[in-house]
Amino acid sequence: MGDLDRILNADSVAVIGASRDETKRGYQAIATLKKSGFEGGIYPVNPHERRVLGLRCYADVEEIKEAVDLALITTPAHTVPALLAACGRKGIAGAVVIAGGFGEMGSQGKRLEQEIKDTARAHGVRLVGPNTSGIINMWSGLNLVGLADVPKGDIALLTQSGNIALHLITEAKLRSHKGFSYYVGVGNESDIHFDEYLEFFRNDEKTKAILMYVEGLRDGRTFLQQVYTTSREKPIILLKSGRSTTGQKSAGSHTGALAGISEVARSSFERAGVINIEHPDQLFPVAETLSSLPPIRNRKVAILADGGGHATIASDLLTDLGVEIPTLSDRTQAKLKAILPHNAAVSNPVDVAGGTDSNPEIFAECARILLGDPNIGGLLIVGLFGGYAIRFAEKLRFIEEDASHQMGKLVRKSGKPIILQSLYNSVKPHSLELLRYYGIPVYESLDIATKCIGELSRYGQYLSTYKLKTSFQFNWGAKAKKHAVGIIQKARSEGRRYLFEYEAKEILRRHGAPVTHEQLAKTADDAVRMARDIGGSVVLKIVSPDILHKSDAGGVRLNLENEDQVRDAFHRIIDNAREYKPGAVIKGCLVGSMTKKGVEVIIGTKIDRQFGPVVVFGIGGILVEVVRDVSFRVLPLSRAAATRMIDEIKSAPILNGFRGSPALDKQALSDLLLTVSEVIESYPEIEEMDLNPVMVHDHGIDIADARMILKKATAEKPPLD
Template sequence: MSLEHVLNARSVAVVGASKVPTKRGYQTIRTLLDEGYEGAIYPVNPKESRIMGLACHTAVSKIPGDVDVALIATPARTVPAILEDCGKKGVKGAVILATGFGETGATGKALENRVLEAAGSNHIRLIGPNTSGMMNLKDNLNLVGLKDSPRGDIALLTQSGNMALTLITEAKLKSRKGFTYYVGVGNEADIRFHEYLEFFRNDPDTRAILMYVEGMRDGRKFLQTAYKTTEKKPVVLLKSGRSSTGKRSAGSHTGALAGMSRVAKGAFERAGIIVIENSDELFPAAESLSSLPPIRNNRIAILADGGGHATIAADTLTDLGVQIPELEKKTQDKLRAILPGGAAVRNPIDVAGGTDDNPAIFADCARIILNDPNVGGLLIVGLFGGYGIRFAASLAMMEEDAAHQMGKMVRRYKKAIVVHSLYNSEKPHSLDLLRYYDIPVFGSLDVACKSIGVLAQYGRYLKGYHAKTNFVFNWGAKAKPDGRKIIDTVYRQGRTALLEPEAKRLLGLHGAAVTRDVLAGTAQEAADAAAVMGGKVALKIASPDILHKSDAKGVLLNLSGKEKVKKAFREIIKNARTFKADARIEGVLVCPMVQTGVEVIIGTKIDDQFGPVIMYGLGGVMVEILKDVSFRVLPITRLTARMMIEDTKSHPILDGVRGDTPHDKKALINLLLTCSEIIEAYPQIEEMDLNPVIVHHEGLSVVDARILLKPSGDAEKGGPAA
């Protein structure tokens, strides 16, 4: 069912209506009346006849008119029965304020399930439970009770009432911007984040979406929806908390390394979402993105009235990945013509006192700079807005005139202007005028830099939008018949871990360069296999119960000669028995030693919120110590594979150091794409670790491979999280 009847409700029942001013059942009705909500308001309380002049009803089902949404402000235990009663009336949605549901443990989860059952059987969509409420500020539909919330063009989604209050207060005190909607998502028991996102994407009055997220029930669906949304509207998000994803699969390197913050940040950014890490930058970023055009060439000019601020801004923007281009010669010449001889005009531009007696020159400089084709946006830093305070009151009118001019420039040139002012807290009229023209003004230089930086980040994303993935899998389409047979055999034998020969055979079916290994059941078989291979070999324990072979001293390298191989075989078997007496031992794997190269790791796992993800990084036994890895949500493209490699600190090693020949990054990219293909082909796979992969000057070798399957009951298409 559409959220239209819930978020744009034309009639509201307040269950738990009250005459006590501290109760939500009072505050909501009072706010609806005071703010001029034009829909029908129905207080529900069997103990009262009238509340604030409105007739009170004993139950929702007794209300004479239609009811779109019910605000339920009663204890958690009462909610299932109330929803059953709402169902008799045909209520479309309910906002459940109470706590005491899934967030409190098993008992609360059972109650939440009863709530969902009652809502589902009666076709009622739920906001919450454990929510602060919902506001449609366009229609004065305020089910939060927070008065005088600023109206504007930003939709707000949070899982924290306090964060919502912080953002709404910040908008009211520091900005001319406001909100179209606010939704406290709460436990996300029914309506999910992606459904709200889709609604706001299609809302003509919403220009940007601002989110505070602690956790998601369906992260992959959210990414798929975000991918479609960010093409049309910017989405700004602050993610807090970490998941327990890695704990479930501590038996693999990938599971141990996959923290929620790393996976989520990369996934969100790949969907075009602007991820904010500092809470004081959250609203300013949304304000800028909802007010100004994106900067599509990633080039920003800095106009300052002091060298210190200009240098700090240049450093900060560079750290944010923004280019500070040198201005064209004719642009520099025009600036020199109106500024003192000591002015710096290359970029950053320092007026060197040229505005002290006439701050309107800021507007003249801005016009010249924005005409430069190298410039996509302009950051003004320093004293603007304070000349009338700092020097002479007569200068205030010049600043106001400059503000008018700069406001018109944004519309004329379709280029962003963001202003940092030391006098922002003084609230001079010139800065209010800038905000009137939707030019954001900030007292913090760091926040100002971040705010124009996100315009460049969003512009970079839009420029390459069609090269991005839509996060959709075509499950099983590229599976090989022999690959299916391998997985079926593992399940039939009651296992969920492929033996290394099975894992390598599966990889080889999809074109991966795996080593040609032989599984030996006796010391003699191992010696014979080594002799056929020629050269030096490695021996590795083959056991579904020993995932980390090195921990069990189950790997011996650089062996040659039959007697040494036999001795090594017996030693490995003994070590395995010592490590785990009841381990199932299939034999010892005899592997040819491969040529030297750079050791890397590639791994995949199922993230609780986003489904299959892939990891790349520096490999070998040091991977969990150095943790030089990058993550992406699957599937990936060739460009994404290359960026995964470049995101690691160690990636220059592949280019060759101290005159060494470069290693084969193309082969590595192809292997990453092969791993993506395998996960899409076989939804039964829970985790995959290739560690190490040796990248040579030409080609590569998958030396060790581990594949874990989902329990057979969870092996349906895509698995529970995908």
């Protein structure tokens, strides 16, 4: 925190690469610092210049006699390592590295980025960037972006795109009374990561909301842990690019082929309290709203309209966002009827039916009644407000403005939010500017207005439930079982990364999971004897460290009823395996009882590159990768997260009972998801796990098949935690 404070609240700046050329960043930065009113020391550095913009220019930073907090490096990439070393010798806390040409440019750039990172660390200098557009502290005038007239406010802006930042800053200047406390172009996140900036802004009194555009994360799990801490105190609004990416494929398991990065990011961000935004035009409005208004605690909203069309559309949009539009109490409806025409709709949505045409102050009176209803958490006003003087009569202008004053004071008094959608927003009448003065956002787009109040509702819901969620931290190995550790060690000693099915099931059994019991038959006679002992129908499966997908190799035979079928199946399975993979080591066949028919689901885990261990749940069987009806969560799981995973797949109605069939045992499924989470936390050596199929019944479940893949030899180091 101390380093970041000296960087983002720097009292002095060395501009390395200072220039008298107006097109150069080394000129623009100094000019903007002076124009922005920065009162700290500004020290141009360039061995080829004597003065820049009236300031003495130094040959290098070590010539500067005064203490310097921060350096802005505007020179080419290859010059950066030596300059960082000089900054370290000078005692400079941080450096903002503008140049590109590092990790984003391939292997040579990655080597150079590692060099500057190592140099900075060795000399005690923190890095912003590289490949960054710069930083701004709007309150001190510390503007190292070269962008003038950035509006000052209480939203911190973190992005990996200078163009996105420019878009958001321009939108704030043109359409809002809101502005920014800080801007940080995170760049390549080489040294200072997103989570460190979040911690800084969480503790910054001038910041009320954090607005983010993220392309990639260096340390996703640490980021989630910091988000979980920060989002309880300040809303985090985030747009994550790359939604079309299907994620990395893994030939080793079904789970690897299912886990797309965008799905993992979306679910984990939501669980940590992030407000996920998918459309750039919603990004600033949602941040403006959440930084200005109190959250809606009960997800219940009233709609006040001066036209049925807008009210109906708003209802549909809010319902799609999961917001409830409850019928108003009889008492509230009676109060509304007393001030509105007899044909007004007062149940919710409320349509004033022309009751405001001659007196728009009725809007304020209706708002007071609606927010006075204890069952209503917030209010959306849609239609013509702000334009009555334009649409009907000039004398209504002052009445509208007075209504704006009343509604602004009402929000402050009631602690409940109002958002307004107006057809006249682009005209900017004074009545709407007054609403903005009071922190009531106004939008012309009904989609954006409903999105904003929907996110107020979602954030309020999160604040009420975050204690039910996990903090994304593992207690590695705490619940490991000695015998299960021995199974993993045995596989390692044999040079195997793949556990045999019976080994994987034994680990699960040790943690209380309901797995089927099998025995290893090395000969056909063994298989016949074991089948006889089991009784009833049995299943045979190939056991080979070289064959992972048994069905693909013809290595599974089901519903074997007698000794001849068992003997024949054993020989066929062995022959199929040898034909499928000549030279494969074959241990024999597992013999087990047939599981009872049920609905097939899959539960599996993998290591996500950004977030670490992830679990997937969905409809299973051989078509799992075709149907792709799955949900994802970053581990470890809470009970609430496990329940939501089950309920959010499209096929959830099948589990709830469908067309007269009994409801299936979702409690047992939830228990198994928590067991899987415990297993992964107990053995960091496990890279992937597939339980497919898991047969779900009305009472209980059976794990018919289990697969575990260990990490490579260095697996003992816990991933991303």
